[in-house]
Amino acid sequence: MNMHVAGAVAPSFDVANRLEAFAADFECDHPTLILDIDRVEEQYRGLKAGLGRAHIHYAVKANPQREVLERLIALGSHFDAASKGEVELCLSLGAQPHQVSFGNTVKRARDIAWAHEHGITLFAVDSAEEIEKVAENAPGAEVYVRLIVEMSPGDWPLSRKFGCDHDMALELLDHAREHGLKPVGFSFHVGSQTRRAEMWEPVLKVFSRTWAAALENGHDLSLLNIGGGFPAFYGEPIEAPAAYAAGVMELVESYFPNVPRVMAEPGRGMVAEAGVIVAEVMLVSRKSDRDMHRWVYLSIGRFSGLAEAEGEAIRYQFLTEKDGEAMGPCILAGPSCDSADVLYEKRPVMLPTSLKSGDKVLIRNCGAYTTTYSSVCFNGFPPLGVHIL
Amino acid sequence: MNMHVAGAVAPSFDVANRLEAFAADFECDHPTLILDIDRVEEQYRGLKAGLGRAHIHYAVKANPQREVLERLIALGSHFDAASKGEVELCLSLGAQPHQVSFGNTVKRARDIAWAHEHGITLFAVDSAEEIEKVAENAPGAEVYVRLIVEMSPGDWPLSRKFGCDHDMALELLDHAREHGLKPVGFSFHVGSQTRRAEMWEPVLKVFSRTWAAALENGHDLSLLNIGGGFPAFYGEPIEAPAAYAAGVMELVESYFPNVPRVMAEPGRGMVAEAGVIVAEVMLVSRKSDRDMHRWVYLSIGRFSGLAEAEGEAIRYQFLTEKDGEAMGPCILAGPSCDSADVLYEKRPVMLPTSLKSGDKVLIRNCGAYTTTYSSVCFNGFPPLGVHIL
Structure with a gap:
């Protein structure tokens, strides 16, 4: 130009x-960030085309700008919130409670109660104490257990801060059921900037065994939350969003055949x-x-x-x-x-x-x-x- | 209790x-920070007792809380500002322009001009381009050249981000004079959390040679800015502020005898x-x-x-x-x-x-x-x- x-x-x-x-x-x-909301829409449409039946829960923390959320609400996106503040923001802009998941595995008890009162029904957990907090403050809620990715394929592997291992995940499903919650499935995060769809395969493979073990233990799982990791361009080549997302979903369908609900949580991949x-x-x-x-x-x-x-x-x-x-x-x-x-x-x-x-x-x-x-x-x-x- | x-x-x-x-x-x-302003005053009095004739320029960036600055202004403190925003804040609360130094060696040209218009006369520099910016936007101002500390004794040695070496410092004094500025002296930073006064000695010793070389080159230096590094208690033993500051000043007087003006810039040591x-x-x-x-x-x-x-x-x-x-x-x-x-x-x-x-x-x-x-x-x-x- x-x-x-x-x-x-x-x-x-x-x-x-x-x-x-x-x-x-x-x-x-x-210094000022210039945002092109039409570009967000284009990205949403690309990801949605590739993700197919999976629900997109946009990771609000990536960019909670009002105009971004409003456009995504209009497009039918769902949302992943990291805090009461983010839940409140989504609801205030018109998102429906069933479209918002409370995805931080570390929540304050009173924030869980607040979210529950406002209709939020889906919460992430990765520990016994968190399950007890959710059971007390959002009785009967759906919970998914976050698994730890020990070998991340992403450019920026996450720390061990979130998730639990295979054995503990199975124990936590039981723990949730014993506390009157509905343990519906698992989530994980492959790692930030997982640049090619094929890089998801080893992670999906490992977790498909945890899924199978849970079914064997009598848990009627319905939800796989594949988290984020959808890349943005920072100089290293990446696949286009539709092709990338389709590649990921092909792997998901192959390792988790017939899973009723799939959730994906692009953040960076939606707005960067x-x-x-x-x-x-x-x-x-x-x-x-x-x-x-x-x-x-x-x-x-x-x-x-x-x-x-x-x-x-x-x-x-x-x-x-x-x-x-x-x-x-x-x-x-x-x-x-x-x-x-x-x-x-x-x-x-x-x-x-x-x-x-x-x-x-x-x-x-x-x-x-x-x-x-x-x-x-x-x-x-x-x-x-x-x-x- | x-x-x-x-x-x-x-x-x-x-x-x-x-x-x-x-x-x-x-x-x-x-999460909330509770601040005890009387405790700031106590710390100021301790540091002042030890620093004696040196001017305290509180490093505003450590905590620019209005009540902290107001108390320090009332006590007669001077201030070191890292940006136009901090200069503006100090002046708006009643600090006099001669009490405020613009100590960031990286300043926007228009912020230098703004500070100059508002009576600020003392600026830090560590490069030729910065000297040219100060000369153009604050003609005739006093500048001190920041020296790089290659071997920091502090708990948290600073990166090489600020300062220049001996040879370049001498060139910059000439450069400043050629551009119509008043090169009045040097500054340095020993490193954050320099826990004992004696740890300052090797740094002061090295820079006393640069000072002597500048005098030999015909520069009529008057100012030594010894920067920060004054420690706070985080579990490792530290000296009390008055004793610590007196120990540092004793070393300053021994390596820089008869220097007319001494400045110190406690930040952490004042408010932590x-x-x-x-x-x-x-x-x-x-x-x-x-x-x-x-x-x-x-x-x-x-x-x-x-x-x-x-x-x-x-x-x-x-x-x-x-x-x-x-x-x-x-x-x-x-x-x-x-x-x-x-x-x-x-x-x-x-x-x-x-x-x-x-x-x-x-x-x-x-x-x-x-x-x-x-x-x-x-x-x-x-x-x-x-x-x-």
Whole structure:
């Protein structure tokens, strides 16, 4: 989309779509996420086409922006909520209680009671204590037991924070039944950014044995929640949403034939590519004349929206107006006085050598896990702004 | 402070002061920081007694709570601001422009201009480009050059994000003078939590050579900014503030005799011990029957106030009502669905074995780097609340 002006080529961003074109011209005083809600709809339709009979429960935590939720409600999406706050938000925007699952395995007792009073009937659990809390505060509710994925195929394997093992999962189904709950099935999370559908196979295979064991134990299971892991593009090739989702569902049908209900919880895969952040270069410097790399400081960092750069896990893509010029490696850091606010250092980022303070930078595919991860007022910097296209 | 009630010992917190006693009785629906402003004053007076002729520039980023700043302004403190937002906050509460330094070496050009228009005269720099920005937007201003500490003695050595080396520092003084600025001296940061005054010696020794070289080059230096590093109590012994500060100043006077102006920038050391967080246990669980450790999930995590638990760097101290009972190791995690929201896993935390969902937990010495580091609405959880004692 370089524009030719009377014989000369004016520098401009090599944008890929109307969202990036809009962002390239957008002026803002502090870093702002531009969101294209039509792009969310396009992604929903692609995922839905591939997932077929599975219910999509959008993982609200990825981006709880009102306009995103409203569009998804209009499209018939269901929702996965991580807290009372997210349940409340979905209901307030018109989602029906049966469309909202309370998917955090760590819930406050009074939040369970609140959700139960407001019609929520489906809760995640992965421990005896949580089952007892749900039984006491949402008597008779449906629960699914989250299984731990010991060998994640994802780019960003999750920690052992959530889920339980095969033996404990079977015990918990019994425990739930003994406490008057309806243990309806299992959930798991393959790991963030599981880039190809075929990578799901070993995980589905392992859990199909747990499913079979539960049936043998007399549990009339009806629900398989395959969680998230649906990828977004951060530079490494990924499959298109419809093909990816269809590939996953083919594996699901093969390892879990005739399972009555399937749930999927895309978050990143639904919204990441619908957002672009507009930021700027604050400073370009070297620490000494012997330094191999430049340091480039942006107006946005780990504490103002790019939390997922922690451990250099998610590698964002940067666009500048000088991208056609000579490029060189640099260490990328945020604007705060915090020494931990460094985005990429172990694997430096290639940026134009002529980059300087004040230059605009677009950060691609930032629609997920940015706005609400931004801190309240770290170092006196306001949180990430949002502009709806 | 256990209270004896008619022949039985009611469980209670083993509190150390009136702040913790208040927190023990405080009821709140979500995690809240209780701040004791008198405790801030006590700390200021201790540090001031030890620092003597040095000006204290409180590092606003540690806790920009209005009541903290108002008390410090009343006590005559100066301030170190990390952004336009922090400069604005200090001035709006009555600090005089000459009392506020703009200490971030990464500033937006228009924020420098804004600060200059509002009377700020002292800026930190560590690169040629930043000097040019200051020269253009705050002509004639005083600048100090930040030096990089290559071998930090602190518990939490800073990254190479800030500062420049000896040779470049000398070049930058020339560069500043050539651009019409007043290069008045140097700053550095020994590293967070430098627990004993004697640990400053090697750093001061190295930089005294840079200072001498600058004088030889004809720079009439007048300012040494010794930065932060003043410790708070997180379980490891530290010196009392007055003794610690006096020890540091003795070393400063010995390595930098007759330096006209000395600045110190305590942040954590000023406010950490003036705050206690009130939180609760959300869940206690195991992942399998073979698990060695329990997992304890709190209502607060890395994204809702305890950002400094990253890398298990800062080890917070926890109080419960059951601390007298049998204790056992556990992995401590936050309430969100984020798998990275784990506080302590490599070095588990000892907590009562009878701990369960709903139990209140006090977190000691949390007055620094908690409130504004809290995210806007991560996973639908509200940011850390604040209550002034």
